[in-house]
Amino acid sequence: MDSIVITGNGPLNGVIPIAGAKNACLTLMPATLLTDQPLTLTNAPRLSDIRTMTELLESLGAEVASLQDGQVLALSSHDLTSHRADYDIVRKMRASILVLGPMLARDGHAVVSLPGGCAIGARPVDLHLRALEALGAELDLRDGYVHAKAVGGLRGARFAFPIVSVGATENALMAATLARGTTVLENAAREPEIVDLAQCLKRMGAQIEGEGTSTITIQGVASLGAATHPVVTDRIELGTYMLAPAIAGGSVELLGGRLELVQAFADKLIAAGVEVEETPRGLRVTRKTDRLRAVNVATEPFPGFPTDLQAQFMAAMCTADGESVLEEHIFENRFMHAPELARMGARIDVHGGTARVTGVERLRGAPVMATDLRASVSLILAGLAAEGETVVSRVYHLDRGYERVEEKLGACGARIERVRTS
Numbered sequence: 001m002d003s004i005v006i007t008g009n010g011p012l013n014g015v016i017p018i019a020g021a022k023n024a025c026l027t028l029m030p031a032t033l034l035t036d037q038p039l040t041l042t043n044a045p046r047l048s049d050i051r052t053m054t055e056l057l058e059s060l061g062a063e064v065a066s067l068q069d070g071q072v073l074a075l076s077s078h079d080l081t082s083h084r085a086d087y088d089i090v091r092k093m094r095a096s097i098l099v100l101g102p103m104l105a106r107d108g109h110a111v112v113s114l115p116g117g118c119a120i121g122a123r124p125v126d127l128h129l130r131a132l133e134a135l136g137a138e139l140d141l142r143d144g145y146v147h148a149k150a151v152g153g154l155r156g157a158r159f160a161f162p163i164v165s166v167g168a169t170e171n172a173l174m175a176a177t178l179a180r181g182t183t184v185l186e187n188a189a190r191e192p193e194i195v196d197l198a199q200c201l202k203r204m205g206a207q208i209e210g211e212g213t214s215t216i217t218i219q220g221v222a223s224l225g226a227a228t229h230p231v232v233t234d235r236i237e238l239g240t241y242m243l244a245p246a247i248a249g250g251s252v253e254l255l256g257g258r259l260e261l262v263q264a265f266a267d268k269l270i271a272a273g274v275e276v277e278e279t280p281r282g283l284r285v286t287r288k289t290d291r292l293r294a295v296n297v298a299t300e301p302f303p304g305f306p307t308d309l310q311a312q313f314m315a316a317m318c319t320a321d322g323e324s325v326l327e328e329h330i331f332e333n334r335f336m337h338a339p340e341l342a343r344m345g346a347r348i349d350v351h352g353g354t355a356r357v358t359g360v361e362r363l364r365g366a367p368v369m370a371t372d373l374r375a376s377v378s379l380i381l382a383g384l385a386a387e388g389e390t391v392v393s394r395v396y397h398l399d400r401g402y403e404r405v406e407e408k409l410g411a412c413g414a415r416i417e418r419v420r421t422s
């Protein structure tokens, strides 16, 4: 199991290229199941989650070729040899549930393991299932699997999500592209990854309007065809690296960064005393003050402050001047980084979904343990500003969502290395 060792050594200066979005790529890949024609994704990130989705699609009979060092994925689902997504793969990655809608829409049947719980919350998939039922699917839950059928095919319907769900919107959107008639999804998620998926589906021949708003209208078509689509920039990787100079000091340019992907987050960073400028190549982030100012944040669905940047922002607030209150409104157990940050000298009180952080002058390096993907990277960010050495273990969580983190931060002057412990 690998560890990442960081020795805090002052300001960071340089350039970091931002990859394609994990969360977009994980929904674009299953879109291949909607067609027997090829789908090519460019700007794909090189991550373990992408390899897991590849393994899942291959287990269904799809072909996935990883080209140009993994940055291009050539997918083809000419014949599906299986319609069963096994627990062994689904348990590794919740996004596996995204194969359900496409398989059902294409062939009228699918069996997909229920994902089970997750470290950051219970994360049920009831809304995925209710949306597909609204489209005419018959579902039977047994042996830990969803057994789904749509005899005669799915049919368009109006469905209002009781709460905003990114994954359920994606599953329903993909399924509706091949349903007979019109589907209207209300209270749909508005995340950039939904817009990216809709754009890719349109390239494949789908008829979709309203992506990026709360109401998405889909006119079902008989079949979808070949397409090539570039994966949208990873706004969470972008926000994470925007925090690196904010925490350690210095000035870093994030290549491919776009403000509209991270506006709510950037507003908070600016309020904390950080300069964020648009450049011809992306965004430049410069810390202007000696110490950051404490700022309150509350996570919300897009366009609000993303839950996937809450842990990283908390790492920044640990050394800010004053007290900040962080409210987590999306997942019920997403403060597992708090006790690890406390091991580095942070002062954090957690009560339910609220964390109160009292900034300290300096953190101290310590051995800490990654508990989930964003928690892992928050500990690395904290380590950049800490005195001495921070050793982050269990970095397999990190490898789900960040490619070459040591190289990217190392290029800006950070002292960071990966140590292979077994």
Ligand SMILES: CC(=O)N[C@H]1[C@@H](OP(=O)(O)OP(=O)(O)OC[C@H]2O[C@@H](n3ccc(=O)[nH]c3=O)[C@H](O)[C@@H]2O)O[C@H](CO)[C@@H](O)[C@@H]1O
Binding pocket: 023, 024, 026, 094, 095, 121, 122, 123, 124, 125, 126, 127, 128, 129, 163, 164, 165, 166, 167, 168, 301, 307, 308, 330, 331, 332
């Ligand atoms: C692969 C991927 O894209 N993951 C992202 C996606 O996860 P994911 O799609 O799983 O997140 P959702 O938007 O669905 O979850 C939002 C909330 O709805 C609840 N819920 C969701 C579905 C459902 O059927 N029933 C239900 O109750 C969840 O438990 C959670 O409390 O969006 C999250 C919220 O921005 C991000 O943190 C994840 O990084």
Ligand SMILES: C=C(OP(=O)(O)O)C(=O)O
Binding pocket: 023, 094, 095, 308, 373, 374, 401
């Ligand atoms: C929670 C995340 O991912 P997933 O939904 O794949 O668990 C994340 O990307 O922060």
